[in-house]
Amino acid sequence: MNGSMSPSACAMCIRITLDRSIFHGENFERLLQSPLIAACRSGKYSVYHSSVLIEETLKLLRLPERRAAAEKEIKFLIEIGNGRWFRDPWEIWNGELEGKSKSEYLFLSRNEQKSYSQKMTNGNLTGEFLKRSFDDVDKLKIDDKKDAMKKLFVDLRHTVDPAFRRELDSKATSEAFQLYSSAFIDDMGPK
Secondary structure, three states, rough: OOOOOOOOOOOOOOOOOOOHHHOOOOHHHHHHHHHHHHHHHOOOOOEOOOOHHHHHHHHHHHHOOOHHHHHHHHHHHHHHOOEEOOOHHHHHHHHHHHHOOOHHHHHHHHHHHHHHHHHHHHOOOOOHHHHHHHHHHHHHHHHHOOOOOHHHHHHOOOOOOOOHHHHHHHHHHOOOOOHHHHHHHHOOOOO
């Protein structure tokens, strides 16, 4: 399914987002035997991909022992990927912080998605295409961005006043969460 479904075509379809766990153990073989591909072709399901899933799968092509499996996984992702592709998590987070509309930061443009999908479908997953794919993945430095986000969130947790933290530690988990969320509702968003 090289293209994405139009919004009107998917008005009543089931939207799914997957992660790398679909390829663990026997999961992938089960999916290949399941009606998922046919359901995507018929428009019953719309499968959305994250940039992290695509990037992590592409990275596996570097490992000789995983290369054949990764090629098969990439072809499968392209075949079922009839929904939209999410942008890099860092771009999404920045877009949210900048107050952009979701249409500006959440998904790759349909042209970008189509281009990537065609390259991955029509391209031989070797040689120059593979080198460019790795270069693109390396430029995104997704692991560095994940580490930076984790550090930021850990630092934010440590900004809580020590007296307030001691009060939280003395409460039961659910009570502590309620206390914390009421004190930091702006950080957590409304219920």
